[in-house]
Amino acid sequence: MDDVQLLKEEFLSHGKKQGLDESFLIQILDYLMKKQFFPAGERESIRNQLSKMISEHAKGD
Amino acid sequence: MKLQHLFLYNIGPFRGQYPINFQSENKGNGYAFFAENNRGKTSIYNAMRWCLFGEVSERAKTADGKRYEGGRIPIVGEGRILMNSFAYENDKNQEMSVVLLAEGAKGSIQITRTAKSTTTLARHDGEMAIQLDVKIGSNPIKHGREAQEAIESIFPKELERFFFIDGEALEEYTEMMRSNAMKGLKEEVNAVLGIPALIRGDADLTRIRQGIKSKIDTTVKAEKASSKARDDANRQKRVLGEKIKFADKKQSELKTVMAKLESTKELMMAHEELAPIVEQLKTLEGQIAFIKENLIDISKDKVQEAKVAWKVLLWKKGSTQYNDYLNQQEHAVKREWDAKQATDSIKQLEKDANEMTGICVECHQPLPDLEKFKQKKEKELSEQKEILKQHHLAKYESTDDLAIKIGDLAKLKPQSDSKERILRADKKWKKLVNNLETLQEQYTSLDAKLTEDAKSNLVELGEKKGRQEAMVSRREGEWRSANTEVNLAELELKRLEDKSGGPTIDKKDHKIDNIIANLIVTINNTVSSYRGKARSQVEKRATEVFQRLNNAPEVYTGVRVDKDFKTEILNSKGRPARNPSSGAVSIMTISVIDALRHVSGLDVPVFLDTPGRSLDEHHKSKLLEYFWQTEGQQFLIFAHSGEYAVDETVEKFKGKLAKAYTISLPRDQKTCFQAECRSDDVEHDAYGKKRTCNACGHEWDLTSEETLILEVPL
Numbered sequence: 001m002d003d004v005q006l007l008k009e010e011f012l013s014h015g016k017k018q019g020l021d022e023s024f025l026i027q028i029l030d031y032l033m034k035k036q037f038f039p040a041g042e043r044e045s046i047r048n049q050l051s052k053m054i055s056e057h058a059k060g061d
Numbered sequence: 062m063k064l065q066h067l068f069l070y071n072i073g074p075f076r077g078q079y080p081i082n083f084q085s086e087n088k089g090n091g092y093a094f095f096a097e098n099n100r101g102k103t104s105i106y107n108a109m110r111w112c113l114f115g116e117v118s119e120r121a122k123t124a125d126g127k128r129y130e131g132g133r134i135p136i137v138g139e140g141r142i143l144m145n146s147f148a149y150e151n152d153k154n155q156e157m158s159v160v161l162l163a164e165g166a167k168g169s170i171q172i173t174r175t176a177k178s179t180t181t182l183a184r185h186d187g188e189m190a191i192q193l194d195v196k197i198g199s200n201p202i203k204h205g206r207e208a209q210e211a212i213e214s215i216f217p218k219e220l221e222r223f224f225f226i227d228g229e230a231l232e233e234y235t236e237m238m239r240s241n242a243m244k245g246l247k248e249e250v251n252a253v254l255g256i257p258a259l260i261r262g263d264a265d266l267t268r269i270r271q272g273i274k275s276k277i278d279t280t281v282k283a284e285k286a287s288s289k290a291r292d293d294a295n296r297q298k299r300v301l302g303e304k305i306k307f308a309d310k311k312q313s314e315l316k317t318v319m320a321k322l323e324s325t326k327e328l329m330m331a332h333e334e335l336a337p338i339v340e341q342l343k344t345l346e347g348q349i350a351f352i353k354e355n356l357i358d359i360s361k362d363k364v365q366e367a368k369v370a371w372k373v374l375l376w377k378k379g380s381t382q383y384n385d386y387l388n389q390q391e392h393a394v395k396r397e398w399d400a401k402q403a404t405d406s407i408k409q410l411e412k413d414a415n416e417m418t419g420i421c422v423e424c425h426q427p428l429p430d431l432e433k434f435k436q437k438k439e440k441e442l443s444e445q446k447e448i449l450k451q452h453h454l455a456k457y458e459s460t461d462d463l464a465i466k467i468g469d470l471a472k473l474k475p476q477s478d479s480k481e482r483i484l485r486a487d488k489k490w491k492k493l494v495n496n497l498e499t500l501q502e503q504y505t506s507l508d509a510k511l512t513e514d515a516k517s518n519l520v521e522l523g524e525k526k527g528r529q530e531a532m533v534s535r536r537e538g539e540w541r542s543a544n545t546e547v548n549l550a551e552l553e554l555k556r557l558e559d560k561s562g563g564p565t566i567d568k569k570d571h572k573i574d575n576i577i578a579n580l581i582v583t584i585n586n587t588v589s590s591y592r593g594k595a596r597s598q599v600e601k602r603a604t605e606v607f608q609r610l611n612n613a614p615e616v617y618t619g620v621r622v623d624k625d626f627k628t629e630i631l632n633s634k635g636r637p638a639r640n641p642s643s644g645a646v647s648i649m650t651i652s653v654i655d656a657l658r659h660v661s662g663l664d665v666p667v668f669l670d671t672p673g674r675s676l677d678e679h680h681k682s683k684l685l686e687y688f689w690q691t692e693g694q695q696f697l698i699f700a701h702s703g704e705y706a707v708d709e710t711v712e713k714f715k716g717k718l719a720k721a722y723t724i725s726l727p728r729d730q731k732t733c734f735q736a737e738c739r740s741d742d743v744e745h746d747a748y749g750k751k752r753t754c755n756a757c758g759h760e761w762d763l764t765s766e767e768t769l770i771l772e773v774p775l
Contacts, residue, residue: 006598007255007591014586018579028580029258032265036258037219047265054269054580058572 024057062165062215062665063695070158071148072111073104074768081105083695085719087775091689092697095707096724101768102699105724106670107134110225111143112159112174113216115191115209120230136176137183144176147766155183165215165664168198172212216665219252223658226651228671235650238628250626253661254595256588263584270577277570290560297557301550308543315536322529329522332515338507339519345504352497359490366486372475373483383470390463396452397460403449410442595660596622602656603628603649609687610648612679617645620652628653647675651684666695673704681705682713689717711773721773728763734771735759 008029015025031053035046069079083092096102107117119131136143136157144157155178162171175192183189195208203211216224222234251257329336413422417438419431428434511519604619607630611617617638619631630649632638641649658667667688673681681704688696698705711721732741733754740756750763 006594007587010591010594011259011583011587014590015580015583017586018583020576020579020583025583028262032258032262033255034214036255036261037213037217037252038261040261040264043261043265047269050262050265051269054573054576055569058569058576 021057024053027053062163062167062170064161064163064666064697065169066160066162067105067109068158068160069105069108070156071145071152072108072143072157072159073145074099074101074766075104075108075770076145076147076767079768079770081722081770083720087719088691089689089714089717089719090691090693090695091685091714091718092695093705093710093718093721093773094697094699094724095702095705095710095721095773096699097702097729100724100726100729101770102701102724103670106225106668106699107143108159109161109668110221112161112172113212114218114221115174115193117143120227120233136186136189137178138185153181154178155189163215163666167215169196170198170211170215171196172208217252217663219249219257220658220661220663222249223253223654223661224663224665224667226654226667226669226672228669228674231647231650231675234654235646238626238650238653250657253657253663254592255661256592259584259588259591263581263588266577266581266584270574270581273570273574273577277574280567280570287561290557294554294557294561297550297554301547301554304543304547304550308540308547311536311540311543315533315540318529318532318536322526322533325522325526325529329519329526332519332522335511335515335519338510339516339523342504342507342511343523345500345507349497349500349504352493352500356490356493356497359486359493363486363490366479366483369475369479370483372473373480375473376475379470379473383467383474386463386467386470389458390460390467393457393460393463396455396457400449400452403445403452406445407442407449410438410445414438414442593624596624596626599626599653599656599660602659603652606652606655606687607649610652610680610683611645612677612683613642613645617641620649622653643675644677644680648680648683655688664694666697668697668699670699671704672698672700685710685714685717689714691717695719707773711775715775718775721775723769723771723773725769725771727761727765727767727769730761730769733757733759734761734769736772736774739774 008026011029012022012025016022028050031046031049035043038046064083066083067081069075069081071077094102094105110117117134119134134141134143137149137155142149144155148157149155156175158173158175160171160173162169164170171194173192173194176189177192178188179190180188193205193208195203195211197203197211202208251260332339414435417431417435419428420426421428508516600620600622603622607617607620608614615633617630618633618635621629621631621637623629628649629637630641630645638645669688672684676684685698685705690696700710707721707723711718730752732743733739733756735754735757738754738757738759740754742755744753744755746752751760752763753760
């Protein structure tokens with residue numbers, strides 16, 4: 001568990017350096033973690049959802 | 062996530078329903094299934110794998126550092142199968158199912174996977190219908206793919222190796238961890254560290270970005286095209302302005318000449334009373350001119366026709382002579398014919414006289430009066446000779462001479478209609494001349510009514526009007542042409558304006574592109590830094606576990622995990638140990654697996670099949686000491702009697718064991734296995750192949766193949 005936290009911390013740290021919002025980064029990472037075992041050929045819906053999340057973020061930013 | 066219940070039905074050696082309750086009043090996370098070989102330990106282990114993932118594979122094999130995946134164990138068919146063999150061979154409808162209930166931070170989950178035959182006897186898995194139902198908390202039941210996704214969000218299939226640990230495969234794990242050929246395990250290490258989330262996320266974001274970039278590029282191109290169209294439209298506006306100006310100028314010119322024409326017409330109105338005369342004179346002039354032109358043509362015709370008039374006049378006299386010659390020719394022909402006839406008759410009569418035989422030449426009868434006949438013939442001869450004589454005496458022109466004369470005269474003969482044509486042409490000419498004279502008289506008469514001034518004015522005005530009308534017509538043409546140019550320029554302007562209304566660059570797309578680019582950079586930087594830190598965490602945790610399990614802490618001090626997650630045991634000097642014992646290597650492997658599982662944050666029970674296979678007594682004991690705790694993740698072992706003695710193990714780990722079971726056949730039971738009895742006062746009937754408990758009277762058949770899962774009292 002600690003190390004999932006470590007991954008999250010690393011991700012947040014690097015993401016913030018890129019000027020990205022923490023809650024948005026958490027949202028993206030959680031989603032990617034949740035869907036990480038979907039093989040490459042079955043990720044169309046995942047990409048759609050990611051696009052949606054990014055668009056929403058861009059809208060509200 | 063903790064297991065609560067497991068229900069097996071017709072799987073492995075378990076014929077019928079077998080409920081296993083994992084709930085316990087005891088403290089401890091340890092669970093144990095003890096059995097001799099071939100009693101069903103691995104079947105329970107596999108039943109859970111099948112329930113979670115829908116398939117169970119044979120053990121993988123490793124050779125020369127390469128891993129070869131084991132084949133899939135079929136549900137039904139020949140050889141080793143998952144379904145209970147008795148049920149498969151004897152049941153009318155083959156069915157196998159596993160139900161798993163668990164409870165965790167995300168709430169309860171109930172997984173039901175059933176395989177039913179679709180035929181009377183399914184020969185292969187293709188003839189089995191698989192049904193999967195998953196219920197999480199109070200949510201609606203999920204089926205099929207959605208259900209599988211729900212399961213794998215808790216029990217990731219890719220991390221199966223880290224919670225379904227096969228003791229018999231520890232050597233394979235070890236081989237892969239120590240080998241340079243790390244391909245297989247490297248992927249799993251990545252997976253367990255959550256790196257697929259980043260790597261696949263990176264690929265997903267890159268692909269999304271490509272789409273956005275492509276959209277931006279297309280928009281930029283369209284924007285460029287529309288910008289060019291806007292410039293063109295502005296130019297076209299100027300062109301249109303010039304054309305409108307030109308058309309206006311032409312319209313103005315037209316108006317001017319029309320005004321002049323109107324003025325001329327008004328002037329002409331002043332001489333209105335003379336206008337009809339002038340008009341008539343104009344008409345007459347036109348008619349006279351027309352007739353004069355016609356008269357020239359008609360005169361030519363008349364002259365042409367008159368060329369044969371001499372023939373007509375000559376023939377008036379010559380025709381009588383011509384006809385006379387024709388009559389003479391006719392008579393001459395007749396006379397010549399008659400003379401010839403007479404000559405021929407004379408010749409015949411003379412011949413008849415010379416050849417007379419007294420027999421009639423016609424009827425071939427003897428002539429009754431030959432003399433009379435002779436006289437008759439002589440008379441005829443004399444008549445013919447007279448005719449011929451008269452013919453010779455008469456003076457007549459020969460037919461040849463007459464033919465020459467007729468031919469000469471025929472050259473002078475006009476065509477039969479020559480005369481009529483000459484007369485007709487003459488008549489036509491005379492008529493036209495008459496008409497012309499009449500019109501000229503009318504013209505002279507009308508012309509006399511006009512004074513010279515009036516005539517001059519009117520003529521001048523008429524000519525002016527004519528010129529002005531021609532000018533109006535010309536100006537109208539120019540104006541129309543200018544208007545057409547304006548219309549065309551307007552159409553072109555509209556087209557360019559439509560084109561210039563294309564998309565404009567959406568700032569939002571740029572923003573999204575920028576966010577994705579930042580996310581990609583974030584992911585790449587995270588992967589680089591996180592792997593190093595995670596490696597360090599794994600090494601630290603593995604060393605801790607290793608130190609706790611290792612029986613020679615003075616020799617082996619820890620575990621090193623390099624950047625590729627290749628592992629080595631360290632000696633007391635902190636260097637890689639040379640030829641560590643196989644037990645130490647197995648412990649290192651278990652330590653690294655546990656460390657990786659721990660780092661992954663997997664909150665699932667750990668299933669360890671044949672855990673002590675490659676461990677000595679000390680390590681086996683240490684293993685359980687480490688993994689079985691008073692709390693924490695459930696740790697289930699599936700051990701055979703050679704690995705762990707049931708009573709001894711239960712006694713030793715009582716405080717850490719939640720539940721313990723034995724799996725056996727009735728013939729394995731030498732004491733009463735009724736839960737409330739457990740008496741060892743049992744009578745064995747070798748002949749009857751049964752045992753009977755003298756305490757409770759329970760009797761069991763030693764030939765029965767009905768597997769028993771018995772809870773061990775703790």
